[in-house]
Amino acid sequence: MTRTAVVTGGGTGIGKAVSARLVEQGLDVVITGRRAGVLTETAAEIGARPVVFDASAPEEVEKALAELPERVDVLVNNAGGNMTRRLPTPEGLADVRNLWLANFESNVLSAVLVTTALEPRLADHARVITIGSIAARRGSSSYGPAKAALEAWTAELAFQLGGRGITANVVSPGVTEETEFFGGTLSEERRKKLVGNPANGRAGTPADVAAAVTFLAAAEAGHITGQVIGVNGGAGLGR
Ligand SMILES: NC(=O)c1ccc[n+]([C@@H]2O[C@H](COP(=O)([O-])OP(=O)(O)OC[C@H]3O[C@@H](n4cnc5c(N)ncnc54)[C@H](OP(=O)(O)O)[C@@H]3O)[C@@H](O)[C@H]2O)c1
Structure with a gap:
């Protein structure tokens, strides 16, 4: 039977690379x-099927269920981003609240709502892979804390679904170029600072992240669950 995958945020960047790899794998x-x-x-470029909805809006997720597969073997919760880059600098507590909620909605609720909606359709031995961030351990406004929440939620999910052989893991990229994440606003100086000093001396690419996701998505990866796999070239090792 052909395995099926749902990749949220699959239209660009990391999600697009992941989707293309999964299509290549059949x-x-x-x-x-x-x-x-x-x-x-x-979708036309890589041979996937598009379904348009906002993953952080409950009613849109529920409506989209009619167009999503009846059986899901691989769910990649990739939709998200750093709302701190998209919203104005907070000027008061109301703005601070809005920014925290925006990062939580975009990164945590998108994954939680789609996974909860699709849980009854997850096949035995399915794979749930959520894209976190190196920011979960480093901060970065309210974006890092939101990505950190995904790690705790994934640990819970691993126990919740483990009895059916379903795994739940986080792939946690460092700075990854060739995506819309930075919205073309990254200065060379800021880029150097963010990339830091990875052991391999370079930023990541969507293909780097896709390699880790497809590894975890494989049928053979059934004993890896509740883990956070960094894809960051060794950034953050402290040198
Ligand atoms: N690039 C990096 O340096 C980096 C590092 C660590 C982690 N990450 C994480 O990697 C993931 C992918 O980001 P990326 O770098 O590939 O950036 P990207 O090109 O901006 O991809 C994000 C994708 O998610 C979709 N999306 C965002 N919010 C959504 C929502 N509420 N509902 C449905 N789709 C939504 C966007 O499409 P629409 O706008 O059309 O909805 C877009 O296709 C994100 O979770 C990001 O936080 C990125």
Whole structure:
């Protein structure tokens, strides 16, 4: 039977690379996102099926269920981003609250809502892979704390679903270029600081992250669960 995959935020960057790899491996892949145009274009390019919805909006997730596969073997919770880069600098407590909620909604609720909605459709031995961030251990406004919450939630999920042979893991990238994450606003100076000093001397690419995701998505990876796999070239090792 052909395995099926749902990749949230599959229209660009890391999600697109993950989806392309899964298609290459013979899976039927559904990619999701909010922008119909981007999604349709990517789907045609890589051979996936687009389903447009906001992963952080409960009613949109529920409505999208009609278009999502009846059986899901691989769920990649990739939708998200750093809202600190998209919203103005907070000027008062109300702004601080909004920013924290925006990062929580975008990164945590998107994964929690889609996984909860699809849980009854997860096949035995399915794989749930959530994209975290090196920021979970480093801070970065309210974005890092939101990504840290995904790690705790994934540990819970591993126990919740483990009896059915389903695994739940986080792939945690460091700075990854060739995505829309930085919105073209990254100065060379800031880039150097963010990339830091990884052991391999370079930033990551979506293909680097896709390699880790497809490894965890494989049928053979059944004994790896509740883990956080860093894809960061050794950044943060302290030298
Ligand atoms: N690039 C990095 O340096 C880096 C490092 C660590 C972790 N990450 C994480 O990697 C993941 C992918 O990011 P990326 O770097 O590939 O950036 P990206 O190109 O901006 O990809 C994010 C994707 O998620 C979709 N998305 C965002 N919010 C959504 C929502 N509420 N509902 C549905 N789709 C949504 C976006 O499409 P629409 O706007 O059309 O919805 C977009 O396709 C994110 O979780 C990000 O936090 C990135």
